[in-house]
Amino acid sequence: MGSVQDGPRLIVATPDELKAGTYDSGNIQAALEALHQDGFAVLKGVVDVAHVEHLNEYMSKEADELVKNNSKPFNQGVNWAAVERPCLPVQRRVLQLLRNSGHERVGPGDVVSYLGYKPIHNFITGNNALPHTAGLRQPVHKDIVFYHPQCPFYVIANIPLCDFSKTNGATEFWLGSHAHTTGQEQVLATPDSTLTNAKLRVGEPTCNVLDDVIEQRRAIRPPIQPICQKGDIMLRDLRTWHAGMPNESDQYRIMLALGYQAQWYPNHTLRSKLPLSQGNFFMKHAGQPVEVRADLLPDDSDFGKLNDIFSFRQTSQ
Structure with a gap:
C-alpha cells in the first residue's frame, strides 16, 4: 500500500502484484489518492534495473558529447540542466521500462485510471542535471505556458536513470x-519574455510561479x-510545481520523461518523433490501453532537434 505522509506517497507492489503485472485495488486507490x-x-521498483543502467550508460556518453559541443539547450535558462532526447539505440527500449516482463501494466495502469480510457503517449524527453x-537551481515553475484546465489532463512519468538524492540534484x-x-x-509574458523550447504569448503565463504565491504555498x-x-517511476500531474536542483556530485543525474495526455484534451498535433526502423517496436509493443502518437521519420533525422519542438497547448486555441 502507499504510505500516507507529508512526503511523497510510495506505491509498493506486492510479490503477487508483480507476478500478475497489475496492482490490486488497494494500491490503485493509494496511487489515485496520491495523484489527486x-x-x-x-x-517503487517497477523497472528492470538492467534496462535503467544500460540507458544511463548510453546517455551519459551522449551527454559528454553534448556538453563538449554545447549543442543542446539548457532548461529554464539555467546553465546546469541540459535537455537530452533519448536517441536511436535508446528509443526502442524506453517503452520497455513501462512494460518489463512481469510488470506490463504496473506503470501505465495508474495513468489510465487517472486520465481516463486509453491515454495518449505523445511526448518523450530526457533531463540531465x-x-x-x-548553488544553481531552476525557479519554481510549471511546464505550462497557457491557461490550463483545472482537472487532470496530462501526466509525466519521470524515470530516474540513477539513484536520486539531494546531493546529486x-x-x-x-x-x-x-x-x-x-x-x-x-509570471505573465511580456514582449521581451523568452523561454527555451516554448513559444510565449504576451499576456499569457510563462512557466514561473509568482514569488508571493510561492511563499504563501x-x-x-x-x-x-x-x-x-x-x-x-515518479508520476507527476503536469500542473504540479517543481524545480531542478543543484547536482553537487561528479556524475550526471539523468531522468527520462514520458508524457501521457487524456483523450478528451484537444491537443491533436503533439507527436513524438521516432526513427522509422523502430516503428514496429513502438506501435506493436506500446500496448493497450495506451495510444501512441508519433511521426516515424528516416533514421538519419535530427531527432534531438525535432523533439525539441513541442507544445502542450490546446490546438484549438
Missing part, C-alpha cells in the same frame, strides 16, 4: 500545488526532494 491530492506518486553545479516538487493552481499565479506545505532509486 498531491499531484505526485512514486511507483550536470555535475558540480552547486533530486528534483524539488511542491506536493498538492496542482489542486487549485491557475495561470493567474504565474511554502507556509502551507514546503517543497520536498524525493529520494528515489533506479527502478522507480
